[in-house]
Amino acid sequence: MRLASPSTPVGLASAMIVLGLGGVRLQSERWLLTRFAQHDVAVEIALERDQSGKAWLVGTYTPSKANFHLYGKDLPRAGIHGVARPTLLELVSSASLRSAGPLVADQATIDLHVAALESTFPVYPAGAVTLRLPVTLTARDRATAELSVTYMACSDRTCLAPVIDRRIVVRIPELAASAP
Numbered sequence: 001m002r003l004a005s006p007s008t009p010v011g012l013a014s015a016m017i018v019l020g021l022g023g024v025r026l027q028s029e030r031w032l033l034t035r036f037a038q039h040d041v042a043v044e045i046a047l048e049r050d051q052s053g054k055a056w057l058v059g060t061y062t063p064s065k066a067n068f069h070l071y072g073k074d075l076p077r078a079g080i081h082g083v084a085r086p087t088l089l090e091l092v093s094s095a096s097l098r099s100a101g102p103l104v105a106d107q108a109t110i111d112l113h114v115a116a117l118e119s120t121f122p123v124y125p126a127g128a129v130t131l132r133l134p135v136t137l138t139a140r141d142r143a144t145a146e147l148s149v150t151y152m153a154c155s156d157r158t159c160l161a162p163v164i165d166r167r168i169v170v171r172i173p174e175l176a177a178s179a180p
Contacts, residue, residue, distance in 0.1 A: 030058075033170040039160045040064045041153050045089070047135075047172065055135045057097070059089035062128040063153040068160070070129050070151055072109035072122030077150070080119050085152040085162040087124070089131045096143035096172050101134040123154075143172050 028050050035044040042062045049055050061070055071079075075086035091099050107129060109122035146169050152162035 031173045033057075033172075034168055036168075037064070038163050038166070039153070040068070041070070041151055041160070041163070043149060043151075045147065045149075045168070045170065048132075055097075055100075055137055057089060057091060057133040057135050057147070058130060059133075059149065060128055060130045061087055061151050063126075065153070065155070065160075067126050068153040068155050069112070069123045069126045070153055072124060073103055073105055073131060074109075075122055080121060081117065083117060083119065084121050084154070084159075085150055085164060087129060087131065087152075088148070088150040089133055090148040090150075091133060091135065092146040092148050092167065094143065094145035094172075096138055097145050098136045098138055099133060100136045103131055103133050106130040106132070126155075137172070144169050145172060 028048055030049075031047045033045045033047055035042065037043070040063060042064060044060045044062075046058045047055065048058050063070065070087045071084045073086050073088060075084060077086060079085055087105075089103060091097055105124065107124055109124055111120050112123045113120045146167060149166050149168065150162070150164050153160045
């Protein structure tokens with residue numbers, strides 16, 4: 001079998017893949033931190049590094065009932081006139097993580113008008129939504145982080161009890177903390 005020379009296009013591409021394009025990551029990395037279900041919503045929280053090396057806390061919220069939606073992250077914490085709760089993933093405290101920007105969602109909200117309440121609510125389309133919080137790893141050893149999650153799921157006929165400021169302590173994996 002003949003190997004391609006680094007000076008050929010195929011050889012150059014192979015060398016770039018092996019060398020990682022001079023330090024640029026070719027694959028994302030993901031470490032599951034925790035998962036739980038409460039009030040018919042499954043929540044999975046992970047730490048990810050994208051291909052550029054940027055770190056993210058990632059929370060995926062999945063209602064277990066068909067046609068249930070979650071409220072937008074920008075809804076006021078107390079809802080509108082006390083109704084509804086935003087979907088949030090927050091970093092409360094950590095010696096090894098620092099927030100590095102605003103929370104972003106994988107999809108845009110839509111306006112849901114509730115005539116009986118004379119109010120319009122920002123909601124995600126029915127089903128799962130993933131929130132991503134950019135973070136900076138500040139420690140290189142095993143550490144913990146305290147997170148907070150808030151959410152409320154509803155359909156067009158009923159709402160489930162909200163989860164408000166549920167505190168979760170997670171361990172930051174050694175591999176994540178030591179990655180560049």
